Amino acid sequence: MNLKVSLPKGHNESEFVFYLPFDLNKSARRTEGHLCVTENEIFVFIDGELSDKYSIDDFEEFACEQLVGCSMMVGRNEDGSGQKCLCAFTQDKFIKFAELCKILEHYKRTGIFVKETDNHEPRCPKCGMPLESGTECPFCVNKLAVMWKLIKRTAPYKWYFIGAVLCTVAAEIVGVIWPYVNKILVDNYVTPKTLGAGNGFFIICSVMVGLTAFGGLLDYLNMKCSFKVALSVGRDLRQDVFEKSQSLSMSSISKRTAGELIKRVSNDANKLQSFITDNGKDAVVKVFSLIIVAVITFMMNWKLALIAVVPVPFVALIVKRLFNIMAIRYGVVWRMGFRHSTLLHDILNGIKVVKSYGNEKREIERYTEASSNVAKASTRAETVWYLTWPLSDFIMTIGSFFVLYFGANSVLNAEMTLGTLMQFTSYVWMLYVPIRWLIQIPRILADASVSATKVFEILEEKSDVRDIENPVDLDIKGNIEFDDVYFGYKVYNPVLKGISCKINQGEMIGIVGPSGVGKSTMINLVLRLYDCTQGRILIDGVDIRNISQKSLRSQIGVVLQETFLFEGSVLDNITYAKPNATFEEIIEAAKIANAHEFITKLPDGYNTRVGNKGYSLSGGERQRIAIARAILHNPKIIILDEATASLDTQTEKHIQEALARLTKGRTTIAIAHRLSTLSNADRLLVLDRGKLAEFGTHDELMRNKGVYYKLVMAQRQTTRMKKVANAELAAT
Amino acid sequence: MDEKDIRQEIFEIDTLNILDCSKLKFEREESGYMTLEFEGQTYHKVNLTRLKPFYSKTTFISVSYENSEGEFKEIGVIRDMAELPKDEYEKVDSFLEFKYYMPEITKIFSIKDNRRGYIFIDLETTSGRKTVCIRDWYSNFRMLTEHYLYVSDADGNKYFCSDVEKLDKKSQSIMEMYV
Numbered sequence: 001m002n003l004k005v006s007l008p009k010g011h012n013e014s015e016f017v018f019y020l021p022f023d024l025n026k027s028a029r030r031t032e033g034h035l036c037v038t039e040n041e042i043f044v045f046i047d048g049e050l051s052d053k054y055s056i057d058d059f060e061e062f063a064c065e066q067l068v069g070c071s072m073m074v075g076r077n078e079d080g081s082g083q084k085c086l087c088a089f090t091q092d093k094f095i096k097f098a099e100l101c102k103i104l105e106h107y108k109r110t111g112i113f114v115k116e117t118d119n120h121e122p123r124c125p126k127c128g129m130p131l132e133s134g135t136e137c138p139f140c141v142n143k144l145a146v147m148w149k150l151i152k153r154t155a156p157y158k159w160y161f162i163g164a165v166l167c168t169v170a171a172e173i174v175g176v177i178w179p180y181v182n183k184i185l186v187d188n189y190v191t192p193k194t195l196g197a198g199n200g201f202f203i204i205c206s207v208m209v210g211l212t213a214f215g216g217l218l219d220y221l222n223m224k225c226s227f228k229v230a231l232s233v234g235r236d237l238r239q240d241v242f243e244k245s246q247s248l249s250m251s252s253i254s255k256r257t258a259g260e261l262i263k264r265v266s267n268d269a270n271k272l273q274s275f276i277t278d279n280g281k282d283a284v285v286k287v288f289s290l291i292i293v294a295v296i297t298f299m300m301n302w303k304l305a306l307i308a309v310v311p312v313p314f315v316a317l318i319v320k321r322l323f324n325i326m327a328i329r330y331g332v333v334w335r336m337g338f339r340h341s342t343l344l345h346d347i348l349n350g351i352k353v354v355k356s357y358g359n360e361k362r363e364i365e366r367y368t369e370a371s372s373n374v375a376k377a378s379t380r381a382e383t384v385w386y387l388t389w390p391l392s393d394f395i396m397t398i399g400s401f402f403v404l405y406f407g408a409n410s411v412l413n414a415e416m417t418l419g420t421l422m423q424f425t426s427y428v429w430m431l432y433v434p435i436r437w438l439i440q441i442p443r444i445l446a447d448a449s450v451s452a453t454k455v456f457e458i459l460e461e462k463s464d465v466r467d468i469e470n471p472v473d474l475d476i477k478g479n480i481e482f483d484d485v486y487f488g489y490k491v492y493n494p495v496l497k498g499i500s501c502k503i504n505q506g507e508m509i510g511i512v513g514p515s516g517v518g519k520s521t522m523i524n525l526v527l528r529l530y531d532c533t534q535g536r537i538l539i540d541g542v543d544i545r546n547i548s549q550k551s552l553r554s555q556i557g558v559v560l561q562e563t564f565l566f567e568g569s570v571l572d573n574i575t576y577a578k579p580n581a582t583f584e585e586i587i588e589a590a591k592i593a594n595a596h597e598f599i600t601k602l603p604d605g606y607n608t609r610v611g612n613k614g615y616s617l618s619g620g621e622r623q624r625i626a627i628a629r630a631i632l633h634n635p636k637i638i639i640l641d642e643a644t645a646s647l648d649t650q651t652e653k654h655i656q657e658a659l660a661r662l663t664k665g666r667t668t669i670a671i672a673h674r675l676s677t678l679s680n681a682d683r684l685l686v687l688d689r690g691k692l693a694e695f696g697t698h699d700e701l702m703r704n705k706g707v708y709y710k711l712v713m714a715q716r717q718t719t720r721m722k723k724v725a726n727a728e729l730a731a732t
Numbered sequence: 733m734d735e736k737d738i739r740q741e742i743f744e745i746d747t748l749n750i751l752d753c754s755k756l757k758f759e760r761e762e763s764g765y766m767t768l769e770f771e772g773q774t775y776h777k778v779n780l781t782r783l784k785p786f787y788s789k790t791t792f793i794s795v796s797y798e799n800s801e802g803e804f805k806e807i808g809v810i811r812d813m814a815e816l817p818k819d820e821y822e823k824v825d826s827f828l829e830f831k832y833y834m835p836e837i838t839k840i841f842s843i844k845d846n847r848r849g850y851i852f853i854d855l856e857t858t859s860g861r862k863t864v865c866i867r868d869w870y871s872n873f874r875m876l877t878e879h880y881l882y883v884s885d886a887d888g889n890k891y892f893c894s895d896v897e898k899l900d901k902k903s904q905s906i907m908e909m910y911v
Contacts, residue, residue: 024830026830027826028829068831069889069890070831083763084762084763085764092885092887331845
C-alpha cells in the first residue's frame with residue numbers, strides 16, 4: 001500500500017518516511033492538510049504550515065476512530081486517557097491511515113520501524129474505485145474475458161457442441177435451399193400452369209417433403225446436443241460454486257448472505273445455462289447465416305438487397321436507446337420485486353409478533369401497497385416494451401415492402417420471374433432473423449455477463465484460510481497455546497491484542513469478560529475458522545496452520561448457544577458427527593447427553609423428524625442432541641459457547657450433568673455469561689478490551705480483586721437488584 | 733450499596749433524562765470529543781449522538797460517555813438544541829457537524845450504471861464536485877422520506893439532499909430512474 005501520497009509545499013520526499021494528505025478540520029470544514037511521519041516524529045501540516053509536532057513516544061498506541069461521516073487518527077496513552085486527535089479525514093482515506101497506525105503500533109511493540117508495506121490496497125489500480133473483497137473491479141472488468149471463461153467451460157462437451165453447431169448450420173442450409181426449390185416450383189410449374197405434368201413436379205414435391213423431414217431431424221439432434229452441453233455446464237457450475245462455498249473461509253462466507261450464495265448457486269448458474277442453450281451456438285450460426293444469406297441476396301439483386309437493409313442502422317440506434325430505457329424500467333421492476341419479497345419474508349417470519357400485537361390489518365395494507373407497486377412498475381415497463389418493439393420491428397422490415405414494390409414492378413416488366421421474387425423475399429426475411437438477434441446481443445451479453453461475473457467471482461476467490469502444501473494430520477492430545485495472538489475481523493480493528501497463554505491437556509478453561517471483548521473470537525481461532533493476524537496458536541506444540549483443517553476439526557467438538565438441527569430425523573442429526581456409528585454407540589451417546597429419555601418419549605423415537613418442518617423440540621432438547629452429537633464425535637478438545645445461556649435453571653442442571661460427562665478428561669474451553677456456570681472450570685481466562693487481563697483459578701482471581709472480581713460483584717449486584725424488583729412487583 | 737441506592741440505579745436506567753440545557757457547559761477537547769460540566773460534575777470524552785440523524789439534526793441529542801470499565805453511560809438527552817445558550821449551541825453543532833460530516837448534494841450531472849449493482853454518480857456537493865461509486869445502489873442510493881435522499885458510497889462517505897424537489901429539473905430527471 002502506498003503511504004507516500006503527497007507532501008506539503010516546500011518539503012521533499014527525503015524528509016519523511018510516510019506522508020498522507022487529510023481533508024477535514026475539527027469543525028468539519030474542508031482543509032488541505034498533511035500528516036508526515038519520520039522514524040521518531042509526527043508532523044501535522046495545515047495549508048502548508050506546520051500546525052503540530054509530536055514525538056512517536058508521546059503516545060502508547062495509535063488508532064483510527066471511525067465516526068459516522070468521517071474518521072480521525074488518534075494517539076492514546078495506555079489507560080485510554082490523554083487521547084489526542086492528530087487529524088481528521090473523509091472515509092476514503094481511512095484504509096491508508098489505518099495502515100499507518102498499524103505500522104506505528106508495530107514500532108511501539110517491537111521497536112522496528114517498517115518502511116515498506118506490502119499490504120494489498122483494495123482499490124482498482126486502473127480506475128481507483130474501491131474493490132470488494134479484493135476481486136475484479138466491477139467497472140473495469142472485461143466483459144468478453146468473463147464470457148470467454150464461460151466458453152472454455154464447454155470444452156469437456158466439445159463434441160456435443162460441435163454436433164449442435166453442425167446441425168444448426170445444416171438446418172440453415174436447408175433453410176437456404178427451400179426458397180430455391182420453391183422458386184423452381186413457381187417458375188416451372190405454377191406460373192406456366194403445368195402442375196402435375198411430368199415427374200419433375202413430383203420430384204420437387206418429394207424434395208420439399210424430404211427437406212422438411214430432414215430439417216425436423218436436424219432440429220431434434222440440435223436440441224439434444226445443445227441441451228446436453230448447456231445442462232452439463234450448468235450442473236458443473238452449480239456443483240463448483242457449491243463446493244467452493246464449502247471451502248471458503250468464514251470471513252469470505254460472512255461477507256455474503258445465505259440468500260446471496262443460494263442465488264449464485266442456483267439462479268446465476270441457471271441463467272448461464274439458458275444463455276448457452278439459447279445463444280451459445282447461435283453466436284456461430286447466426287453470423288454464418290447472416291453472411292451466407294447476405295451474399296446470396298446481394299448476388300441475386302444488389303439494389304433490392306440494399307433497399308432491404310437500409311432501415312437497419314436506424315433501428316439499431318432506436319433499439320440501443322430503447323434498451324437503456326428498458327433496462328432502467330426493468331431495474332425499477334426488479335427493485336419493487338425485491339422490496340415486495342423482502343417485506344413478505346419479513347412479515348411471514350415475524351407472523352407471531354404481528355398476531356400478538358394485532359397488526360394483521362396494518363401488515364395487509366403494507367403488503368398490498370408493495371404488491372401493487374410491483375404491478376404498476378411492471379405495467380410501465382411492459383407498456384414501453386410492447387409499444388416500441390413492434391414499431392421498431394416494423395421500421396426494420398419496412399425495406400421488405402419496398403423490395404416487394406420494386407420486385408413486383410420487375411416481374412410485371414418481365415425483368416424478373418415470380419419465382420425469383422418469392423425466393424428473394426424469402427431470403428430478405430431470413431436476413432432479418434440474424435440482424436434482429438445481433439441487435440439484441442449487447443443486452444443478452446450484458447445480462448449473462450452479470451451472472452457470469454458473480455459465478456466466477458466465487459469460483460476464483462482464494463480462500464484466506466488454506467492448508468499448507470503438506471499439512472500434518474495430528475493426533476491431538478489437547479495442549480493449546482496462544483502465542484502473542486492478534487486478530488481483527490477487519491485487519492485495522494483488532495479484537496484480540498497480544499494474547500499469550502497455555503492451556504494444558506484435560507484442563508477446563510472458562511473465558512470470561514464483557515460482551516464484545518473477543519471471547520467467541522478466541523474459539524473461532526482455535527477452530528481455525530479464521531487465521532490470526534499476528535502471532536500463532538499451537539496445539540501440542542504444532543502451529544495450527546500446519547495441521548490439516550480436516551484433521552483439526554475432526555478432533556474438536558463444539559456445542560453452541562443456538563443448536564442448528566438439519567432437516568431429517570433425530571438419528572440423522574446425532575450421526576452427523578460420525579455417519580458410520582452403530583446404533584448402540586448412538587444410544588450410549590444420547591444417554592450420556594441426558595437425551596435418551598426425551599427421545600424415547602417422542603412419537604417416532606430416534607426416527608422422529610426434526611428441523612424446520614419437523615417436530616419442534618425445546619431449546620434444552622436441541623442442546624442435548626448437540627451434546628450427543630459431540631459425544632459421538634469423541635473429540636480431544638471441546639468448545640462450549642454459551643451452551644446453557646438460553647435455558648431455564650432446571651434444564652440447565654440436566655445439560656450441566658451431560659456436559660460434565662462430555663468434558664471429563666478432555667481439554668475444554670467454555671464461554672458463559674453467567675459466571676456461576678463456570679464453577680467447574682479449572683482456570684479462568686479474563687479478557688478486557690481485547691487483552692488478556694487475568695488468568696488463574698476462581699479463588700486466585702477473587703483474591704486479586706481485578707477485572708474478574710468486579711464482574712462477579714456486578715453479577716451478584718444484578719441478582720440482588722432483580723430480587724428487589726421482583727419483591728416490589730410482588731408487593732404491588 | 734443499600735436497597736435505596738439500588739432502586740435509584742434502576743430508576744436512572746429506566747428513565748429518559750431530559751437535560752436542562754441552561755446547566756450544560758461543553759468544551760471541545762483534544763481527543764476529538766467534548767468535555768461536559770453538568771451539575772457540579774465534569775465528564776471527559778463525552779460523545780454526542782443524533783438519535784434521529786436523518787429526520788432531525790438538532791433535536792434529541794444523546795449525551796454519553798464511557799466509564800473506566802468501557803461501559804456506555806448516558807448523561808441524558810438534549811430535547812432541542814435551540815434551548816442551549818448561543819455559544820453552547822455552536823460548540824455542540826460544530827461537534828455534530830464534524831461527527832456526521834455529510835456534504836449536501838446540490839446538483840447531479842450524470843449517473844452511469846454498470847448493470848452489476850454499481851452506479852457511478854457525477855455530482856456537485858457543498859464540498860465540491862466529485863464522482864462517487866455506489867455499491868449495492870438499491871440500499872445506498874435511496875429516498876428516506878418523500879423528499880430526503882440518502883447516499884452512501886463504496887468508501888463509506890455519506891451524502892444527502894434534504895429536498896430533492898429543490899434540485900434543478902435535469903438533476904431530478906437523471907436521478908428519477910434510480911429512486
